[in-house]
Amino acid sequence: MTTVLHANPRQFISTDFTKQIVRRALRYLQSGFAIHLRGPAGTGKTTLAMHLAGLVGRPMVLIYGDEDLRSSQLVGSNSGYSRKKVVDNYIHSVLKVEDDLRQSWTDSRLTLAAKEGFTLIYDEFNRSRPEVNNVLLSALEEKLIVLPPDSSQTEYVRVHPLFRAIFTSNPDEYAGVHPTQDALLDRMITINIGEADVETEKQILVNRVGLDRTQALKLINLIRGYRRQVECSKASSLRACLLIGKICHEHEIPVSGKHEDFRDLCFDVLISRYGNGEPESELGLAKLLDQIP
Template structure:
């Protein structure tokens, strides 16, 4: 198998064949966001979903990508990324040996070794016209992402000239890109360079309204709608109280509703199993204090919220 064939075979394994999910909750708010993003992508502009953890950025990116009907190449931002992790590089050698026996009494040998190039995911997406989802792209260093500038603007991917015969490739007309990032995260996150941000159409996401989140929890956890509403109300109230060090998100509500459904636990303040579950999931979000009295006050706050919405 040639190096080109090996590269294409590896790329085929790395792609995702995404399809519209039957379980995706398409409320009016989510439908409007999806339609806006899809309209920008169809024109050719890259889209950037920006929002705090738990707002469904990656799920929404996958859903929108499915509407495009192209294979998806997924990249997750990483502090250790370099440009070669996006575009590719040399991986070992290809060896060739020629034996010349044209004159039976004379044997000639020719041997050479050529470094083998393998495309990485960005190069494959650009070459084949796939949809690129770059999840949490600000976790990668800006210098690693610089290669995207000409891809998004000039529709051209510049390759290392010292490592292969091609110096650049033209980006396939079907290539599209969706980015996600969390502006509130600070650990291991870099600021996106202005030159890259200027090329993106950014759609800011936030936590959804009560009915939308409850519908998502109902679908995601298989919970009864009344159960989903009760859990969402507790999480929303804790979020509104401001008494947390880590914002409680829809993921917390999904965890609680999933356990309730699987274990057949009733969401009632009079049910010790339910109260314990809420504390196990939500108490870790509260502001930590070494003062025992203050910790008791925080726990009482959470207990009061449970009693208010799950009486």
């Protein structure tokens, strides 16, 4: 059974930074185009996609890109044979089972969304193998989904005019992602999402975790400083900020380099994420922590 989501359950924090992305994305969606949010991990792409789908106002369905995803899972599949059981109400001993050998077809999330005019979020779509995503080419361009010959249904599904698609992806240099096909990219509008500004990160920390503004700012500067030091450009700092911030808040650990618990927490979270395995990356973090009163 496909779960259709109706609203964004998580609180979305709007700032000037997010508002200008939302404005552009919504404009494209309103004109009927598929959009693609591309950027490093932790830049808020999935959250933004859910928020946008909420603004579109239609029910949404969510698919996660996956190496093992098969095209049948994207289009739909035969889920087995349907069997008819007939019970005779007058003669209780009579129970007739008819096998009419009809395969029952189950729509995939994509097919359901396309038929009903829902909003599809295909998160990290370039984790799926490119050939699996081919079905999207005609869905976006000719507004048709071609069903396999054995689907015992009509041959194709016409895409509902209200159907919208929001894709997210991590850039090609990430492990476990496939290069995105040019033909698919050509059928969507790609918005590059960079690291949020300090103000946005601060507001997310304050609102989502409950840190006060001064502590939030200290934490953001520490993590950004450390990432600069180890020249880490991959993941953004937002997830690490939220993680450390939540633990500090819940365990009353002050954001201070003088506090042993805070230092341990930073080492545990930051070295494995951003450190390059060299002893200097530990030394560098210790030095940065020394500077936080």
